[in-house]
Amino acid sequence: MPESHYPEVRSLHLFSEMGEDNYRTLMRGSYVQNFPPQIDLIHEGESSDFLHVVLSGSVDLFSQWNRRETSMATVRPISTFILAATIRDAPYLMSARTLEKSRIALIPSQDVRDIFDIDAVFARAIVRELAQCYRGVVKSHKDIKLRTSLERLANYLLRQQTRAGGEATFELPTEKRRLASFLGMTPENLSRAFKGLQPYSVTVDGNRVTIADADDLRTLAKPSPLIDDYSS
Amino acid sequence: MPESHYPEVRSLHLFSEMGEDNYRTLMRGSYVQNFPPQIDLIHEGESSDFLHVVLSGSVDLFSQWNRRETSMATVRPISTFILAATIRDAPYLMSARTLEKSRIALIPSQDVRDIFDIDAVFARAIVRELAQCYRGVVKSHKDIKLRTSLERLANYLLRQQTRAGGEATFELPTEKRRLASFLGMTPENLSRAFKGLQPYSVTVDGNRVTIADADDLRTLAKPSPLIDDYSS
DNA sequence: TGCTTGGCTTGACATTTATCAATTGATGCG
DNA sequence: CGCATCAATTGATAAATGTCAAGCCAAGCA
Structure with missing residues (x-):
């Protein structure tokens, strides 16, 4: 990833406090890509090779079952998605597609897990982010059930x-x-x-x-x- | 908490790999309590002072809004609940009550956050647990929407x-x-x-x-x- | 301009789900 | 035992939500 992309990812809560060396290591294996609207980025069930960061545009997270489809959330800059799958090295539970022209950073999941183990500050940030995501889904779930x-x-x-x-x-x-x-x-x-x-x-x-x-x-x-x- | 209670909490994924000293520190401020059935343990909106661990019995997590109530999940031994609120030091999003006679371990949230910062193994376990919980709610949400x-x-x-x-x-x-x-x-x-x-x-x-x-x-x-x- | 496209809206209708009231059936207790 | 209690069930009805078909309307294009 070109160095010019570092600052905007760095500004994310997830990365803003971590060690500079570890951050550079993370970025080394990453890259940024531009996508047109309506492009499928990931599909539920696939293995989670990259943590995604939306830098601009917006991304719809959705799920399908038995020919039905439902929108689960919209991800807007600057935030990540599929962090949980990355952490657990488990299949995606949701699919993602661009809603508009979007710039997305892709960070190899293995690197995220590796740096997590050696950078306590990063680990703490990940936990906070995950807890936030968790609480978000719980709220959505309460919304629809109540x-x-x-x-x-x-x-x-x-x-x-x-x-x-x-x-x-x-x-x-x-x-x-x-x-x-x-x-x-x-x-x-x-x-x-x-x-x-x-x-x-x-x-x-x-x-x-x-x-x-x-x-x-x-x-x-x-x-x-x-x-x-x-x-x- | 009496030492006799250590092993069963220790066996939880969350605690099984962490350093012995840190584990003892966590347990030092904790205690175990027996509850009869149908006892309210926590109520949504309250601040999260303790991480709860169900040692025996079972606990219902539920939420209320506008005089309606819905059951969100059942927690069975041996696992924790309201980990996310503990981590973020945020209000509970769900209430909890015992379904049957239950033994619950209460671990001060502040201790959990403190040990998290100094024990990388514990931090990793928390992240995995949280990611698991997150994915659980996403699945429930898909279930009800699809x-x-x-x-x-x-x-x-x-x-x-x-x-x-x-x-x-x-x-x-x-x-x-x-x-x-x-x-x-x-x-x-x-x-x-x-x-x-x-x-x-x-x-x-x-x-x-x-x-x-x-x-x-x-x-x-x-x-x-x-x-x-x-x-x- | 006229045409097509696609999202949105509307109406009629069907299905799903909730509500209310009454009954059953099991359980615990004096 | 007889009684009270409460969960579970059933039937009748109402409300919420989905489906289907048709039409509207703005955007894009020849």
């Missing part, structure tokens, strides 16, 4: 609004069909769910969503930090 | 059969009401789902389940190692 589709959408919109800076109007960061899949419903039902939120001051125009009265929406959504706060 | 309730029950029964040694007849390890919650359905629906599996050679008598023709059931269940194999 809430109806309308409630999931309401909470999703409130989270997006926060992410977008709290303005009443903001853009959905993803196609509605993928959002529907992520929220565990069909595109048709997502349309109806948006209509179902009209009494709670939500209006939609294309990808532009307006929440006129967030407190009103919150009476329905009942957001909880133990489900909706992805930063803790 | 399958109908009938399919989830079918796969659950096949997993239990395997766990029970592969015999055609085996015991459900939990009450049906909790199983229903774990599988993301109501008790009423679980009853109906069992009936719906009769054409696939499944019969139920109380907690005793018989799968007369597992291959037949598999044509419906379509089990996948990427969802149903909790050992990888």
Whole structure:
């Protein structure tokens, strides 16, 4: 990997505190690649040869079973995916494809495991990252088991609004069909769910969503930090 | 903690390889307690002061939101729970209660974090354990997003059969009401789902389940190692 | 401009799942 | 034993969600 790519990977929590020599060793075997949209990066069931780092663009993690498919998460810069598979040297549980033109760094899994063993700071960072990922999935799981589709959408919109800076109007960061899949419903039902939120001051125009009265929406959504706060 | 309790905790993957001195330090601040059934051990939202280890009995991890409750997992000996919260020093995302009379070891979270920093072997074990937990939740999440309730029950029964040694007849390890919650359905629906599996050679008598023709059931269940194999 | 494409929406309908009420059946207790 | 309790089951009904078919509409293109 050219040295010019070092800084942006280095800025990741996962790598920012580790020893310089170990970091260089990691980068030595790595490389950065540009991908067009809609390219399959990995497929569930394959062995995990590389830890992936999204430098720009975005990546959809999804799974399939019995001809059904569901979107599990979207990975945005700058973060990693399939860390758990890398650590355990186990098959991927999810597939990944680019959503848009993306730059991805690929770090050999064996190198990650090797450096983990000799760099305690890196090990600590990995554990924190993994624990964070774990808690993220637990929250998603609670979301889908405890809430109806309308409630999931309401909470999703409130989270997006926060992410977008709290303005009443903001853009959905993803196609509605993928959002529907992520929220565990069909595109048709997502349309109806948006209509179902009209009494709670939500209006939609294309990808532009307006929440006129967030407190009103919150009476329905009942957001909880133990489900909706992805930063803790 | 009395020394007599050391060996059974020590046998956990998490602790089996770490340095003896560090292990003793961990145990020094820990203690073991006996709990009757149906006792709340921790509640979601609380801060994570102790890593818990189930030595005997069993513990239900569950979550609540808006007066609804769902069972997330059952912890059986000998394993830990709320490792992620301990590592990140973050609030619990799940509550825990004993299902039966249980012996639980409590290890101060701060000690776990301290020893993690100075014992690379322990750190490696924690990472592996966490990665395992992470993959477990991902599998549960795929299960509930990709399958109908009938399919989830079918796969659950096949997993239990395997766990029970592969015999055609085996015991459900939990009450049906909790199983229903774990599988993301109501008790009423679980009853109906069992009936719906009769054409696939499944019969139920109380907690005793018989799968007369597992291959037949598999044509419906379509089990996948990427969802149903909790050992990888 | 007209055409095609694909995502989105809508309506009608089917399926799945939940809810409510009542009953059964096993268990424990005085 | 008789009674109370609670999980499990069953039936009737309602609500949520999915499926299918059709139409809309904006984007891209000849």
